[in-house]
Amino acid sequence: xxxxxxxxxxxxxxxxxxxxIPSGDNSVWAxxxxxxxxxxxxxxxxxxxxxxxFNLFAAMSALEIMDPKxxxxxxxxxxxxxxxxxxxxxxxxxxxxxxxxxxxxxxxxDHLLACEATWHKGHSLAQTVYSCLYLLRPERxxxxxxxxxxxxxxxxxxxxxxxxxxxxxxHEEEDLFIMSYGLPLSGDGNERCLPLLxxxxxxxxxxxxxxxxxxxxxxxxxxxxxxxxxxxxxGYCKALLCRLRFxxxxxxxxxxxxxPQGGGLELAREHIASCISEIAHIxxxxxxxxxxxxxxxEKNIDNTTASGCQPIGFDASxxxxxxxxxxxxAIKIFCFEKALEYFxxxxxxxxxxxxxxxxxxxxxxxxxxxxxxxxxxDLVSRAHLxxxxxxxxxxxxxxxxxxxxxxxAGLPEVAENHDIxxxxxxxxxxxxxxxxxxxxxxNAAWQRRKLGKxxxxxxxxYVQLELAFKKEFGNTSSNENIGFKIFxxxxxxxxxxxxxxxxxxxxxxxxxxxxxxxxxxxxxxxxYIVLINLAEKKHLRIGMSSGIGKKKTKKxxxxxxxxxxxxxxxxxxxxxxxxxxxxxxxxxxxAALRNERRIFPPQSPFSTEHEIFIxxxxxxLKACLPDGISYQTYKESTAQANFSTLVMCDYFKExxxxxxxxxxxxxxxxxxxxxxxxxxxxxERNNIALTVISRLGTPDPSVKxxxxxxxxxxxxxxxxKRS
Amino acid sequence: xxxxxxxxxxxxxxxxxGLESDRVSRVRKLLFRxxxxxxxxGRFFLGNFYCIDKQGNIILQDTVEYRxxxxxxxxxxxxxxxxxxxxxSSCRTSCHVDCSIDEQLSLLSLPET
Numbered sequence: 001x002x003x004x005x006x007x008x009x010x011x012x013x014x015x016x017x018x019x020x021i022p023s024g025d026n027s028v029w030a031x032x033x034x035x036x037x038x039x040x041x042x043x044x045x046x047x048x049x050x051x052x053x054f055n056l057f058a059a060m061s062a063l064e065i066m067d068p069k070x071x072x073x074x075x076x077x078x079x080x081x082x083x084x085x086x087x088x089x090x091x092x093x094x095x096x097x098x099x100x101x102x103x104x105x106x107x108x109x110d111h112l113l114a115c116e117a118t119w120h121k122g123h124s125l126a127q128t129v130y131s132c133l134y135l136l137r138p139e140r141x142x143x144x145x146x147x148x149x150x151x152x153x154x155x156x157x158x159x160x161x162x163x164x165x166x167x168x169x170x171h172e173e174e175d176l177f178i179m180s181y182g183l184p185l186s187g188d189g190n191e192r193c194l195p196l197l198x199x200x201x202x203x204x205x206x207x208x209x210x211x212x213x214x215x216x217x218x219x220x221x222x223x224x225x226x227x228x229x230x231x232x233x234x235g236y237c238k239a240l241l242c243r244l245r246f247x248x249x250x251x252x253x254x255x256x257x258x259x260p261q262g263g264g265l266e267l268a269r270e271h272i273a274s275c276i277s278e279i280a281h282i283x284x285x286x287x288x289x290x291x292x293x294x295x296x297x298e299k300n301i302d303n304t305t306a307s308g309c310q311p312i313g314f315d316a317s318x319x320x321x322x323x324x325x326x327x328x329x330a331i332k333i334f335c336f337e338k339a340l341e342y343f344x345x346x347x348x349x350x351x352x353x354x355x356x357x358x359x360x361x362x363x364x365x366x367x368x369x370x371x372x373x374x375x376x377x378d379l380v381s382r383a384h385l386x387x388x389x390x391x392x393x394x395x396x397x398x399x400x401x402x403x404x405x406x407x408x409a410g411l412p413e414v415a416e417n418h419d420i421x422x423x424x425x426x427x428x429x430x431x432x433x434x435x436x437x438x439x440x441x442x443n444a445a446w447q448r449r450k451l452g453k454x455x456x457x458x459x460x461x462y463v464q465l466e467l468a469f470k471k472e473f474g475n476t477s478s479n480e481n482i483g484f485k486i487f488x489x490x491x492x493x494x495x496x497x498x499x500x501x502x503x504x505x506x507x508x509x510x511x512x513x514x515x516x517x518x519x520x521x522x523x524x525x526x527x528y529i530v531l532i533n534l535a536e537k538k539h540l541r542i543g544m545s546s547g548i549g550k551k552k553t554k555k556x557x558x559x560x561x562x563x564x565x566x567x568x569x570x571x572x573x574x575x576x577x578x579x580x581x582x583x584x585x586x587x588x589x590x591a592a593l594r595n596e597r598r599i600f601p602p603q604s605p606f607s608t609e610h611e612i613f614i615x616x617x618x619x620x621l622k623a624c625l626p627d628g629i630s631y632q633t634y635k636e637s638t639a640q641a642n643f644s645t646l647v648m649c650d651y652f653k654e655x656x657x658x659x660x661x662x663x664x665x666x667x668x669x670x671x672x673x674x675x676x677x678x679x680x681x682x683x684e685r686n687n688i689a690l691t692v693i694s695r696l697g698t699p700d701p702s703v704k705x706x707x708x709x710x711x712x713x714x715x716x717x718x719x720x721k722r723s
Numbered sequence: 724x725x726x727x728x729x730x731x732x733x734x735x736x737x738x739x740x741g742l743e744s745d746r747v748s749r750v751r752k753l754l755f756r757x758x759x760x761x762x763x764x765g766r767f768f769l770g771n772f773y774c775i776d777k778q779g780n781i782i783l784q785d786t787v788e789y790r791x792x793x794x795x796x797x798x799x800x801x802x803x804x805x806x807x808x809x810x811x812s813s814c815r816t817s818c819h820v821d822c823s824i825d826e827q828l829s830l831l832s833l834p835e836t
Contacts, residue, residue: 021759021769021789021800029759029819030827035749036779036818042744043777049747050774051754059774062782062809065762073788073805075764080792080801 069330076317081136090133090313092144099227102236104312105147106289108132109243110336111311112154114304117339120161120346120380123331124176129158130183131316138184146240149200152193153247159185160254161380168383168441177379182319194248201244208237235288239306242281249274257350261397262388265354272351279340279347282306286336303335342378349381353388360399362408362433365389369440370504371671374713379443386441390434401430406486409493410545415486425464429494432457436501448508451501452619458498459623465491489544496537502530502625510714515616517707518601520716521590522613525634526620527714528583533626535576542570571665575672578658578679582715585651585683589690589718591638592646598699643694652687656680682715689718750775753820758783760810761817766790768808772820779812 023029039049048054063070078084094104112132119128134141134151141148162185166178210223211233225233226240253271256264289307300310316331334342349372356368372385391397395404403416420426432454439450469487506527509515515523569577593599601609613631614621621629659680666672689705696703702723707716743751758772760781767790770783786808791798 021767023759023821024757027821027823028827030822031818032750032753032758032820033815033818035746036775036781039744039746039750040775040777040779042747045777048774048776049750049754054774058807059782059809062807063805064809064811065768066764066811066814073766073790073803075766075790079790079794079798083793 077315078318081133081318084133084315084318085137085140089315090137090140092134092140092147094147094312097228099229099232099236102227102240103289103292103294103307103309105150106236106239106243107305107307107309107311108134108147108313109150110305110307111314111333113343114302114334114336114339116154116158117334117342118331119158119177120342120378121334122177122379123329125158125162125180125183126319127316127329127331128333129154130319131314133313133315133318136184136319145196145200145203149193149197150244150247153197153251155185156193157247157251157254160251160258164254164258164387165379165383168386169438194251197244197248201241201248204237204240204244208234208241211237232292235285235292238281239285239289242278242285246275246278246282249278253350257354257384257388260391262358265356265358265388269351269354272347272354275347276344279344283340302333303337304333304339306336346378346381349375349377350384353381353385356388358396358398360395360404360407362395362404365395365437366440366500369437373440373444376444382441382443386438389437389441393430393434395437401433402426405429405433405490405493408497409486409489410541411486411489414482418482418486420483420486423468425461425468426490428461429465429490432461436497440504444508444511448505448512448514451505451508455498455501455505455619455623455625458494458501459625462491462494462498465494489541492537492541492544496534496541498623498625499530499534499537502620502623503527503534505619506530507714509616510709519612519616520707521587521594521638522609522616522634524583524587524590524716525638526617526629528580528587529626529629530620531576531580531583535573535580538576539569539573542573571662574658574662574665575676578655578662578676578683579715581651581655581658582679582683582686585649585655585686585690586716587638588641588646588649588651589686591641592643593693593705595639595641596643596699598693598703599705643690647690647694652683652690656683656687659683678712679715682712682717685711685717689720692720693718757821759817759819759821760815762810762814763816764814768805768810770808773807779815781810781812781815781818783808783810 043049065071066074068074078087078089084090093101094108095101112129112135115128115131119125130136132151132154134147135155138151138155141151158180162178162180204226206223207226211225211230226237227233249271253268253275256268256271258264286306289305293307293309300308305311352372352375359365369385369389373382377385388396394400400416402421406415406418421430435454439447439454442450465487469491473481473484473487506523509523590599594601607615610631613634656679659676663673663676666676693703693705700722704721704723706719706721708719709716711717753772755771755773758770758781760768760783762768766788768783768786768788770786772781773784774782784807786805787802788805789800789802792801793799
């Protein structure tokens, strides 16, 4: 093998055919190309030479070399980072002309921001932010304070964001995000990055002041200007300052949010406000930068910079091998405008999180997350929210989960430290609450899958708790023991919570567009069933904690629906009632449309209605939510629906009425008021549609009935049109 | 046209499908051996020979990729594991198998075609 090495060195032309890769001991590399070529001629079309363990299916997963979509090792412009640097792909300074140098640095900053937004949106770090050659070699920029400080802070910011997302594990479906193998993230001490940036900022501040005064009074200052062209000095100083300050505040913001127990949220809000105002300055600087860009410069087709010039020092192909084992992906870096838009949204989302009151209430926390998720926040803000919610197994790192559960179950404070919390099923319950909090922070698709799966766990835990309860207290129905009370309350709360999860599971399906129009009937019917149970448990739980609850609920349905009669029903339960009427009304209207042949279910060769029912609700049925529900029950309860009886039932009118009444209860809650208005609107529109359809009498083929979700995220509105 | 090159011979005690040319059975003996394949852009792949088809496309298992870090040669090589790969015959420039010197002589002695 030594001989081979020498042979290769002596004759570079043979490098291609005689590699310097050592063969085994006492062996040589024998050229088998002629043999292979000859053997291939002997093969029949479609024949393979392979061993006994050959598996065609496995072979199909082989990476195809030289296929640009699979082969991340394909040589691009440069063979390596070193070669790129030696060829001047990332010079330091970027130009000897100081004006050009500053202009190019601003382009680099802008492109990095665009890369950062693209990374946050789920692409790999290596192909986005770390396509910057300056970031890949921390030591190279040290002679250039401005570029060096910015790069240092950029690396530190990436590291901070990465750790939040990695810790929160909200990224499961966006797992490219945290891949950072082989990238210099911490490199030089991150803690030293701020002093340098502050010094640079201070210098530019003075340069800005100097140029402003010198233009008026022509006083020669001892301050060296930022660059050579006095006409551009002010513009470039301002453009740099807002970019540096944005970076600084963004980093401070991340650090403040990381403080334990939400201790830095106030401070974080200040930095958010600063970041937003710096973004406005960045936007303002665009006109100046575009105007002062040289006409001859290379056009930036993706518009990733404010100036419209192509940034220097970026090459995404150099480290795409680091993203192994995933094949390289074609990515498009955000344009500069879109990147700024992304950051503004991120900052607003973070501001919502920071302004949360950290109430010691599980219910409030869950509702807050559900509300937060409505604006479809991105990964980074969801990760921050999740880390804030659960720290060290406590709510906000402050409140032990067991005491939060007892509070949610309406128990007195004495219960919070009761020994029952050492019961293994109580501990299991605490764990499930933690998991629930984490799951509702994930993206809708992942969240729905996990919620569906966890329903069974909640059900099983309920049964286990119930058994433990019976074992401890027998079948007595009344007991003044606090332990008895804790069990009793928590059992009801667990059931209520389970239905809450089921309801969320069903409604997220609308957001994900998992239901076709023809499934709506069964979906609303199931939502109606789940809501009835949820309202019943909630009513029971609220009743228990205020001491007026009945020990055993009969069929709660009728008493619940008769809202006017029962003054004890709380606003929260009444709100559920309006939704119950709406869901029932929609379910029955759809069933009547089907029964009276005004809409026709598609004749699909793939799935029968029964199969679709199972597919949609399998997880609910498996968890017995509620007991005794099956396709059969659905068919039976919808078979008789028709328009003549439907008009009499006034589901929509009831829903509308309750929503109207409730407004006085939620006058201080704008979100809730908006929701009530939506429910009122949907109920009203559907009521009109119902009246129109029933007046038509016999089915008229020229009348088209369709459903839209334009007024409410999951309650559809019927639209009747004559074609 | 494949048949005019080598006469199909019955492999003794070898493959189960009976008729197979001498050259095919010699390639079959190379299966699972360490194979080093060079391709047009200067990279080398070292892996276990897993499969070859009529067109000369090769599949290697447990492959390590070797690539130069500079265009000018000779330059230092960098390597990484890339697992199961398919090397299309169109980009293959060289192909070597790890063997003893005795074996090398017998491998190289192809009957005249």
